[in-house]
Amino acid sequence: MKRAKKYQEAAKLVDASKIYTVEEAAALVKKTSTTKFDATIDVSFALNVNPAHADQLIRGTITLPHGNGKTKKVLALTGGKQEDAKAAGADFVGGKELIEKIQRENWFDYDVIVCTPDMMGELGKMGRLLGPKGLMPNPKTGTVSPDIANAITEIKKGKIAYRVDKDGNLNICIARASFTEEKIAENLNVICEAIAKARPSTVKGVYIKNAVIHTTMGPGVKFTFASRS
Numbered sequence: 001m002k003r004a005k006k007y008q009e010a011a012k013l014v015d016a017s018k019i020y021t022v023e024e025a026a027a028l029v030k031k032t033s034t035t036k037f038d039a040t041i042d043v044s045f046a047l048n049v050n051p052a053h054a055d056q057l058i059r060g061t062i063t064l065p066h067g068n069g070k071t072k073k074v075l076a077l078t079g080g081k082q083e084d085a086k087a088a089g090a091d092f093v094g095g096k097e098l099i100e101k102i103q104r105e106n107w108f109d110y111d112v113i114v115c116t117p118d119m120m121g122e123l124g125k126m127g128r129l130l131g132p133k134g135l136m137p138n139p140k141t142g143t144v145s146p147d148i149a150n151a152i153t154e155i156k157k158g159k160i161a162y163r164v165d166k167d168g169n170l171n172i173c174i175a176r177a178s179f180t181e182e183k184i185a186e187n188l189n190v191i192c193e194a195i196a197k198a199r200p201s202t203v204k205g206v207y208i209k210n211a212v213i214h215t216t217m218g219p220g221v222k223f224t225f226a227s228r229s
Helices: 005-011 022-031 082-087 096-105 117-133 148-157 181-197
Strands: 040-047 059-063 074-077 092-094 112-115 159-163 169-176 208-215
Touching (some): 022 208, 040 181, 059 181, 074 096, 082 092, 082 148, 112 148, 159 169, 169 181
Antiparallel strands (some): 059 159
16 A cells, blocks of 8 residues: 555654553654644554453543543533523533424534433434434433533533444544643543453453554554553
């Protein structure tokens, strides 16, 4: 596969035979950005898990200390706490009328749906529509909550959801290339700690097979961390 000239130049900065520390990787990944725009920085993990087993389906949410540079549009669905949702910064607020709008118009001009428990009866009927898009609210990810204002506030502050794919891989956006090295490292450490703690008790041997940080269209930088095993 022939790579672009900018990519080739960036790749020269990375020692493919070396596994960097978190701090080294955070500093290096900024230098490997090859785009004119403010590239995203993603971390990818290859995990020794089988998501077909419920106890090995690695998923959860975490609030990054510095956010990831992405502003999420939040749709809040609630019967009686609409003013609370608006005050917390939701981009769209409503009740059953907005659920009907989604069904009628295939309306998806938002990134996250947050709702109060009373709305799940109606939303539950839309699993086939919202599920494949990753938009179905779930108590496990904090998107179904009686305290809808707090749920929205956490998302706006940088709370993100992650979920392993069918092959045992995780890819998570954690920063932008414009972030300082320190902020990238702090976000990366928080993610690494969360993934390490999520290790299923049934996994034997190596849990994290590979960990790489990379920018949009940039080369991967392999790294390690203290709790990796």
